[in-house]
Amino acid sequence: MPGIVKVGAAQSGPIQKDEGRQAVVGRLLALMKEAHARGCDLVVFTELALTTFFPRYYADDRAEMDSWFETEMPGAATRPLFEFAAGNGIGFSLGYAELTPEGRHFNTQILVDKTGAVIGKYRKVHLPGHAEHEPERTFQHLEKRYFEPGDIGFPVWRTLGGVMGMCICNDRRWPETFRVMGLQGVELIMLGYNTPSGNSLKPEESAETRMHHSRLCMQAGAYQNATWVVGVAKAGEEDGHHLIAGTCIIDPDGFVVTEAETEDDELVVYDCDLDETKFLKETTFNFEAHRRVEHYRLIADRTGAKPPPED
Ligand code: ING
Numbered sequence: 001m002p003g004i005v006k007v008g009a010a011q012s013g014p015i016q017k018d019e020g021r022q023a024v025v026g027r028l029l030a031l032m033k034e035a036h037a038r039g040c041d042l043v044v045f046t047e048l049a050l051t052t053f054f055p056r057y058y059a060d061d062r063a064e065m066d067s068w069f070e071t072e073m074p075g076a077a078t079r080p081l082f083e084f085a086a087g088n089g090i091g092f093s094l095g096y097a098e099l100t101p102e103g104r105h106f107n108t109q110i111l112v113d114k115t116g117a118v119i120g121k122y123r124k125v126h127l128p129g130h131a132e133h134e135p136e137r138t139f140q141h142l143e144k145r146y147f148e149p150g151d152i153g154f155p156v157w158r159t160l161g162g163v164m165g166m167c168i169c170n171d172r173r174w175p176e177t178f179r180v181m182g183l184q185g186v187e188l189i190m191l192g193y194n195t196p197s198g199n200s201l202k203p204e205e206s207a208e209t210r211m212h213h214s215r216l217c218m219q220a221g222a223y224q225n226a227t228w229v230v231g232v233a234k235a236g237e238e239d240g241h242h243l244i245a246g247t248c249i250i251d252p253d254g255f256v257v258t259e260a261e262t263e264d265d266e267l268v269v270y271d272c273d274l275d276e277t278k279f280l281k282e283t284t285f286n287f288e289a290h291r292r293v294e295h296y297r298l299i300a301d302r303t304g305a306k307p308p309p310e311d
């Protein structure tokens with residue numbers, strides 16, 4: 001059917017520290033096989049889908065964490081995903097920790113088409129948390145220690161019958177992420193997230209509030225850029241640390257059209273009609289007709305907020 005992409009949002013349950021790549025890939029392959037059996041064109045896996053969320057651990061020597069990274073993609077452990085995809089005509093997106101031949105570290109997501117070819121790569125731009133051990137926190141979140149900010153920007157790709165984009169986790173909290181892809185006509189954005197259900201600096205913040213913030217960002221991003229958004233969690237308790245679930249698919253009007261019900265490996269499927277993005281792109285969010293870029297300079301020129309001087 002023209003315009004329809006049958007998407008499988010493949011939520012991961014928790015991945016424990018001692019769970020090897022082969023076992024994890026076995027879980028992902030089971031989700032991919034279910035997606036294929038249910039007729040999916042595309043399976044979206046989560047952020048850092050091959051390992052536990054290791055940025056919660058402090059290591060003096062950063063090189064100690066290199067074992068959590070992939071030096072090749074596909075590699076021996078991940079090849080079964082590519083082989084099944086190519087053999088069964090299903091595309092997929094996969095989040096993982098990337099260690100480049102030059103020794104650079106990124107939090108990365110790739111887009112693989114129905115032939116099993118890697119046609120897109122995105123490297124997480126917005127790294128939350130901190131780079132040094134901060135004892136006052138109830139838990140550490142050391143993405144700034146182990147990853148570099150992405151150096152690819154926010155590209156989109158014309159594939160799988162539409163204009164596809166990717167981002168990762170904290171990126172969804174920054175409207176610029178969605179707008180840069182919106183300005184390239186994106187019709188479906190896929191993102192994974194590993195989001196702790198607690199706030200390490202505000203213990204009283206509830207898991208419901210964390211879920212609210214997560215949904216709010218994705219629903220706003222979808223509507224304000226007239227695009228589908230597929231948000232895929234790594235969920236549940238890893239080494240005593242709980243991550244929110246809430247994997248969902250959001251339509252261009254910002255409605256959550258389907259969502260996961262568990263905190264385990266769970267596939268959520270929906271027929272995303274990319275033609276449903278057209279009306280808003282041609283009316284309310286016809287960027288060419290309505291945007292006034294001459295008034296937006298601060299967004300690109302100023303990094304931090306500068307309130308007016310106090311009198
Ligand atoms: N995780 C969290 C996220 O952005 C976070 C970190 C949570 C930052 C809540 C700020 C507030 O969903 C990752 N991996 O980015």
